[in-house]
Amino acid sequence: MVRLVDLSGPDRENMLKKVATLPRFAERPWVRGPALGKRRVAIVSTAGLHLRGDRAFGPGAAGMDYRVIPGDVPASELVMSHISVNFDRSGFQSDVNVVLPLDRLRELVRDRLVGAAAAFHYSFMGAISPVTQYEPKARELARLLRDDAVDAVLLSPV
Amino acid sequence: MREHTAALVPPRALWVPFMLGRPFGVPNDAAFQRRVLLAALRLLERETGPVLEDFPDEAPYDDLGEAPVDLVCPVSFPSMPSGGTLGERLAEEVARLQAWHEVAIHYRGRTTLGVTGLQPPEIAEFLASWLTGAPRPTFRDGIASGDALKLACDELKAYYYEAKSIQPGRHASAEIHDWFWMQTAAGQVLLAIRDKAAQSSDPSMKTLAMLTLIPRSVDLALQAARGGEPQPR
Numbered sequence: 099m100v101r102l103v104d105l106s107g108p109d110r111e112n113m114l115k116k117v118a119t120l121p122r123f124a125e126r127p128w129v130r131g132p133a134l135g136k137r138r139v140a141i142v143s144t145a146g147l148h149l150r151g152d153r154a155f156g157p158g159a160a161g162m163d164y165r166v167i168p169g170d171v172p173a174s175e176l177v178m179s180h181i182s183v184n185f186d187r188s189g190f191q192s193d194v195n196v197v198l199p200l201d202r203l204r205e206l207v208r209d210r211l212v213g214a215a216a217a218f219h220y221s222f223m224g225a226i227s228p229v230t231q232y233e234p235k236a237r238e239l240a241r242l243l244r245d246d247a248v249d250a251v252l253l254s255p256v
Numbered sequence: 257m258r259e260h261t262a263a264l265v266p267p268r269a270l271w272v273p274f275m276l277g278r279p280f281g282v283p284n285d286a287a288f289q290r291r292v293l294l295a296a297l298r299l300l301e302r303e304t305g306p307v308l309e310d311f312p313d314e315a316p317y318d319d320l321g322e323a324p325v326d327l328v329c330p331v332s333f334p335s336m337p338s339g340g341t342l343g344e345r346l347a348e349e350v351a352r353l354q355a356w357h358e359v360a361i362h363y364r365g366r367t368t369l370g371v372t373g374l375q376p377p378e379i380a381e382f383l384a385s386w387l388t389g390a391p392r393p394t395f396r397d398g399i400a401s402g403d404a405l406k407l408a409c410d411e412l413k414a415y416y417y418e419a420k421s422i423q424p425g426r427h428a429s430a431e432i433h434d435w436f437w438m439q440t441a442a443g444q445v446l447l448a449i450r451d452k453a454a455q456s457s458d459p460s461m462k463t464l465a466m467l468t469l470i471p472r473s474v475d476l477a478l479q480a481a482r483g484g485e486p487q488p489r
Contacts, residue, residue: 100276102259108472113257120263128267128305134297145277150370156403157463174366179407181468186277186429188417191368192320193283202286202293212297250300252293253266254279 099255109184119228132213137250140216140243144224145190145197145256146180154179155223162226164239167219169200182225185256197256216248224255258308265306268299272311275429281315288316319428320421342448343384345441350380350412353419360422368414372396372407376415379408386449402453402460406468409446416442437474446470447478 102110131137146155148165155161161181173194178187189196200219206212220239222232243251258271272292274281280289292311299307340348354376361367372379374395385392386405394404416436421427437443446469453465 099257099272099274099279101273102257104275106473106476108476112472114259117259117263120260122263123265126265126267126306130303131300134300137297137300139297154371154407156406157468172366177368177371179371179410181406181463183410183468183471184276184473186275186433187368187414188320188421188427188429188432189275189278189283191414191418192364192421194366195286195289196278196280196283199280199289199293202280202289205286205290206294206297211294250297252296256277256279 116227121228121230131249134212134250135210136213138214138216138246138248139203139212139250139252140246140248141198141200141203141219141252141254142239143198143219143221143254143256145221145254146178146223146225147176147198147221148179149175150177155181157181161223162231163235164220164222167198167221169215169217169219171200173201180223180225180256198254216243216246218242218246258310261308267305268302268307270296270299270309270311274315275318277429278315282317283320285316317426318430319426341387342441342444343380343387346380346384346445347377349441350376350415353416356419356422357415360418363422364418367418369411369418372411374408374411376412379412379415382408383412383445383449386452387445391452400460401456401458402462402464405449405453405461406464409449409469412442413446416440433471433473434477437471438477447474 102113105113142164147167148155149167149171152165153160155165156179167176176194176198178190178197195201198219198221200215203212203215207215220242222235226232261269261271270292272279272281280292282288291313295309295311299309339345357367357376369376372395374382378395382392382395383405391401393401395408396404399407413436417432420432420435450465450469453461453469456462456465
């Protein structure tokens with residue numbers, strides 16, 4: 099998202115500094131699967147989204163866990179408690195789908211371009227560094243997705 | 257960021273040129289969002305990888321789309337109150353925005369408020385207490401002061417943004433941002449709270465002061481204004 103050249107100097111520097119903190123993986127897993135029209139798709143956001151009554155995200159441990167978003171949740175029930183203030187939120191405030199396109203996913207299922215939408219989607223808050231701290235919760239989430247028969251996951255960064 | 261994706265080398269990735277906070281391009285444009293979503297999902301059908309593909313199109317607009325033409329707002333949009341303490345001006349501003357915020361909820365069928373559980377006037381009151389010598393440490397038991405302030409400040413900002421964005425006309429992200437930080441009492445309150453947090457010995461206040469309350473772009477703009485240099489945007 100966004101080009102580095104489109105950011106201000108300090109924002110650009112901040113983003114570039116993070117490259118060195120990113121993990122390098124020894125393996126390159128590659129999995130093939132059925133055609134998209136037969137896939138069951140879940141969306142995982144890093145936008146700090148959750149149901150209104152759920153725990154807010156925050157620094158430390160409160161920020162590393164995921165929140166569950168039921169697939170049939172009304173948009174009116176979704177709020178954002180990401181700790182960063184350096185990205186636009188007016189788009190989300192106006193239309194959830196610009197961050198978490200559940201309506202668009204349902205339409206693709208309706209049009210048979212996607213096999214099915216998962217029963218649950220999820221959100222992390224993508225502000226914790228180094229990102230390796232998310233691994234235990236990410237592995238836990240992978241088990242939940244498998245149990246939901248999900249065979250395609252879209253990670254949507256914010 | 258494309259550079260981050262290139263370093264991580266995930267199996268399949270679609271880089272998009274949209275502003276941070278809008279991974280699916282533009283609000284209120286279902287056709288465009290669908291194109292982005294489908295472009296990402298279709299990477300699943302690639303036979304070999306890793307794949308890092310660039311979405312070919314820019315977002316068609318930078319704003320929130322056209323507000324509904326049949327909106328009737330009962331009051332004109334308020335300019336910043338000019339008298340009284342900063343806390344009093346904040347309370348008056350919040351009260352004046354209520355009608356617009358109700359219009360926003362009516363039109364959109366939703367609000368993103370509700371994380372704190374407070375109504376906007378209560379948020380204003382809580383934040384205003386931090387401008388005095390007797391701040392309320394928190395609005396709920398079990399939340400540290402810094403965390404409480406963070407949630408309250410973000411929620412107040414959401415209230416303002418939602419009210420502003422429903423006005424007739426098209427509203428760019430940068431326009432709403434600049435209005436909030438440069439033209440409202442609320443923006444001044446958040447800046448004042450940041451200054452207080454920076455002086456606090458409470459560990460929960462340090463992150464607030466340094467990182468999570470004021471956007472870097474605001475500090476840049478204020479610095480430029482003080483130095484008389486062109487404001488970077």
